[in-house]
Amino acid sequence: MPGRKGSGSMDKIIVENLSITYSDGVESLFDINLRIPIHQITALIGPSGGGKSTFLRVLNRLNDLADVAKTTGKVLIDGIDILDPTLDVIALRRKVGIVFSRPLPLPLSIYQNVSYGLELMGEKRKMVLDDAVERSLRLAELWDEVKERIHDPANSISGGQQQRLCLARTLSLQPEIIMLDEPTSALDPVSTAKIETSLIELKKDFTVIIAPHNTQQAGRIADHVAFFLQGKLIEFSSAEDIFTRPKDVKTQDYISGKFG
Amino acid sequence: MQTAKKSNVLKQLRIEKLGFSVLTILSIATVIPIIAVVIYIIYLGAPAISWEFVSAMPSEGMRAGGIWPAIVGTFYLTIGTALFSVPLGIAAAIYLSEYAPMNKVTQSIRLAIINLAGIPSVVYGLFGLGLFVIFLNFGTSILSASLTLSIMTLPVIISTTEEALRAVPQSFRVVSVSLGATKWQTIWRLVLPQAIPGILTGVVLGLERAAGETAPILFTGAAFFLPRLPNSPLDATMALPYHLFVISTQVPGMPIQIQYGTVLVLLVFVLIMDIIVTMIRSHARAKRQW
Numbered sequence: 257m258p259g260r261k262g263s264g265s266m267d268k269i270i271v272e273n274l275s276i277t278y279s280d281g282v283e284s285l286f287d288i289n290l291r292i293p294i295h296q297i298t299a300l301i302g303p304s305g306g307g308k309s310t311f312l313r314v315l316n317r318l319n320d321l322a323d324v325a326k327t328t329g330k331v332l333i334d335g336i337d338i339l340d341p342t343l344d345v346i347a348l349r350r351k352v353g354i355v356f357s358r359p360l361p362l363p364l365s366i367y368q369n370v371s372y373g374l375e376l377m378g379e380k381r382k383m384v385l386d387d388a389v390e391r392s393l394r395l396a397e398l399w400d401e402v403k404e405r406i407h408d409p410a411n412s413i414s415g416g417q418q419q420r421l422c423l424a425r426t427l428s429l430q431p432e433i434i435m436l437d438e439p440t441s442a443l444d445p446v447s448t449a450k451i452e453t454s455l456i457e458l459k460k461d462f463t464v465i466i467a468p469h470n471t472q473q474a475g476r477i478a479d480h481v482a483f484f485l486q487g488k489l490i491e492f493s494s495a496e497d498i499f500t501r502p503k504d505v506k507t508q509d510y511i512s513g514k515f516g
Numbered sequence: 517m518q519t520a521k522k523s524n525v526l527k528q529l530r531i532e533k534l535g536f537s538v539l540t541i542l543s544i545a546t547v548i549p550i551i552a553v554v555i556y557i558i559y560l561g562a563p564a565i566s567w568e569f570v571s572a573m574p575s576e577g578m579r580a581g582g583i584w585p586a587i588v589g590t591f592y593l594t595i596g597t598a599l600f601s602v603p604l605g606i607a608a609a610i611y612l613s614e615y616a617p618m619n620k621v622t623q624s625i626r627l628a629i630i631n632l633a634g635i636p637s638v639v640y641g642l643f644g645l646g647l648f649v650i651f652l653n654f655g656t657s658i659l660s661a662s663l664t665l666s667i668m669t670l671p672v673i674i675s676t677t678e679e680a681l682r683a684v685p686q687s688f689r690v691v692s693v694s695l696g697a698t699k700w701q702t703i704w705r706l707v708l709p710q711a712i713p714g715i716l717t718g719v720v721l722g723l724e725r726a727a728g729e730t731a732p733i734l735f736t737g738a739a740f741f742l743p744r745l746p747n748s749p750l751d752a753t754m755a756l757p758y759h760l761f762v763i764s765t766q767v768p769g770m771p772i773q774i775q776y777g778t779v780l781v782l783l784v785f786v787l788i789m790d791i792i793v794t795m796i797r798s799h800a801r802a803k804r805q806w
Contacts, residue, residue, distance in 0.1 A: 318694055350696040360687050363710055373695040376705075429696065 268294040268433065268463045269315065274329035276310060278322070285310055286487045288329070292480075297455060297464040299478035299495070301471055302510065306484040308467040312435045315465070316352040317345045333433070350377075353426035357438035357469075359418035361410035362425075366402050369410045369421055373429045388428050396424035397454050416447025423454065433463045441469035452477050471511055475499055483507045557779050564777025578741060578763055579770060583778055585745055589658075589753035590727055590785060592746065593737070596662025597669055597726045602719055604666070605673030609715075612674070613681040614703055633671035638731035640668045645735040659749040661737025668732055669722035676721065680714025681707060712800045720793040724786045730757040740766070756782040 269292040276285040285307045292298050300308040313319040314331060317338065331338050338348055350373070362369050370389040371379075379385060389406070393399040398420040402413060410421060419439060426434060436455075440448040455464055455477055468474045474481055474495065481498040483490045483506075491498065491507045502508045509515060572582030608629075616622040644664025654660040684707045692702040708715075730738075738758035746753040760778045763770050 316694065318690065321690065321693060346696045346698065349694055354694050356687075356691070358687075360691050362688060362691060362706060372692075372705075373697075376695065376697050376701055425695065 266294055267291040268333065269465075270330075270332040272330040272332075274311075274314065274331060275327070276314065276319070276324060277326045279325045280323070284487050285314075288489045290482060290489060290492055292463065292465060294463050295459055295461070296479040297459050297466060297477050298480040298482065299474035300465065300467045300482045300484055301474050302484035302490075303515070305486075307487040308484050309437055310487075311484070312354065312437050312465065312467060314339075315433070315435060316349045316354055317343075318349075318354065320345065350429045351431050352433045352435065353429060353431035355419070355422050355426050355434070355436040355439045357441050359415050359422055359442065361418050361421055364410060365407045366410050366413065366421060367406045369425050370428045373425065389424075392424040392428040393421075395427050395454065395458065396420040397450050398424055414447075416443045416450070419443055419447065420451060420454070423451065427458075431462065433465065434458065436464070436466040438467050438469040440473065448473075483510065485510070554783070557776055557783060560772060561776030561778075561780035564771075564773035565780065569774075569777055570781060573743070574741065578759075578767055579774070583756070583759060583774075583781060585742055586754040586756045586759040586778070587781060587785070588745055589738075589755040590757070590782070592658050592753060593661055593665060593733065593755055594723055594727045594789075596658055596749065597665040598719070598723055600663060600666035601669040601673055601722060601726075605670050605718075605722075606677050606715060608670070608674045609677035609681060610703060610708075613678045614699065614707070629671045629674050633675070635668075636731075637668060637729050638734075640664055641732040641735050643667070644732060649736055655750060656735075656739075656752045657737050657750045658746060658753050659737075661733040661753070661755075662749075664732045664736045665726040665729065668729065669726045672722035672725070673715075673718045676718025677711070677715045680711040680718070683714060684710045709800075713797045716793050716797045716800070720789060724789055727786060727789070728757050728782060730761050733758060756785065 269290075271288055271290040271292075274285055274288040278284055288307075288311065300311065302308060310319065313322070314327070315333070315338070319327070327339060329339075333348075333352070336343075362372060364372065367389055370392050371385045374385060374388055379388075390399060390403075393402065398417060401417060402408075402421075405412075410418065413421065419442070423434075423436075423439070440451055443451070452473070455466065458464060459479075466474075466478070468478070478495045480493070481495045482492040483498065483502075483504075485506060491502060491504045493503070497503075498507065499511060502511060569582045570587060571584050573584060575581035612622065612626060616625070641664065644660060644667070648654045648660035648663050649656055652660075654663075688706050688710070689702050692706050693699075697705070726732075733755055737752055738755050739752040740762055742752065742754055756778060760775065760782070763778065764775050
């Protein structure tokens with residue numbers, strides 16, 4: 257791969273010749289090749305409808321719920337092809353967590369939102385659940401704000417807090433990969449900053465893939481940047497290279513704001 | 517120019533006011549018959565109500581005494597109907613809403629269920645007679661009558677439950693699955709609890725109709741007069757709506773208060789069901805968060 261300076265680490269996810277077609281032909285992916293390095297933040301940028309969300313939803317097979325007509329190519333996570341139809345998707349989804357663009361708390365308490373995933377696995381011991389909830393909320397920088405009212409309904413806290421709750425909920429399963437699909441698009445600057453701070457902290461232990469809601473956010477936090485346009489991967493490189501010396505003229509135009 | 521504009525606005529406001537008045541009058545008009553019926557029944561029926569009336573066996577060819585066996589019978593029939601139709605109806609609705617593929621077969625099942633709701637109740641009665649009483653040999657019994665009422669109630673429960681399940685936002689399901697839930701875990705832990713208020717509405721609508729029906733139990737389980745209470749599901753039973761039909765048409769010299777007293781008891785019976793369900797529903801709604 258050209259232009260991946262200073263990574264020097266192994267690849268967590270290897271995508272080879274991935275193509276996806278929806279039944280109605282909308283927002284597909286064409287022949288994507290990509291290697292996502294471990295313990296770094298990889299940002300997927302590009303105009304909406306370019307395939308970023310579709311790409312993220314391949315990695316934990318959430319696309320199984322959508323009307324996907326055809327998927328070809330290979331997606332290897334830790335060397336295992338996750339497109340294998342016999343794969344244990346439940347285990348995959350615990351390993352590859354996702355945070356959505358709108359805060360989507362489940363209609364439960366703050367505590368239950370975080371413990372939900374563990375309870376699905378059959379965890380009933382209160383001490384284990386308590387510990388996991390506190391640890392996850394601390395990682396998402398939310399614990400101090402909600403520890404006094406942890407059993408209140410999750411929709412009683414602000415939108416920014418709800419989104420950090422969603423991050424905590426994803427972290428509670430101790431995934432290896434965290435995907436965030438425009439996680440701050442509905443948030444104020446303060447909440448956005450808190451999420452970005454968490455992410456930079458989190459990459460020590462997790463592999464982070466984010467579709468930021470603007471290019472500036474990619475500039476602030478990303479180590480690597482992939483530029484998606486109309487279902488094609490135009491360029492993939494270190495953040496520094498993408499922002500200072502993009503190879504493709506389309507990347508340059510997008511970053512300089514000529515379209516988007 | 518200015519004044520012309522102003523008078524135009526005033527004219528529009530007047531028309532709007534007139535429109536609202538018409539709508540208000542119309543909505544009041546729909547409630548008047550209901551209130552009138554209730555008042556009429558209370559006025560004619562209340563004199564018959566006494567402790568003896570709701571707790572004693574009928575006597576003197578049902579012209580005196582109480583209607584206790586009919587109350588008990590309607591209670592048994594309602595419980596029996598609930599036992600069959602609620603689990604089956606909810607299960608069918610879960611299948612249609614969450615599992616069934618979007619194809620012609622599913623569409624025609626749904627269409628059939630909607631059409632079932634429009635079948636005259638006497639047809640259910642004849643069907644119950646043929647299937648449960650004669651073919652399955654359950655005889656004229658609470659069991660046969662409950663099963664017949666269940667079939668009649670199912671369409672209401674299925675379609676309202678399916679609506680209630682569909683009203684739960686899709687995003688909850690996606691989030692749940694993304695956290696490693698199976699489809700069934702998602703339904704059981706998330707979708708069903710959220711849909712309970714809507715499901716209860718369907719259940720109570722269906723059961724209230726079942727409690728008040730005469731035709732479906734006419735051939736399947738209702739008795740003209742029984743000297744004792746039923747003591748097994750295979751016994752026939754008296755029931756409020758059928759008792760009312762009998763004393764209004766078959767017994768000469770029937771005091772009118774007893775007829776209206778019976779109607780009043782049936783009305784209170786249904787009202788109690790309504791109150792119980794409303795209480796459970798508002799409790800469940802308080803927990804709902806979307």
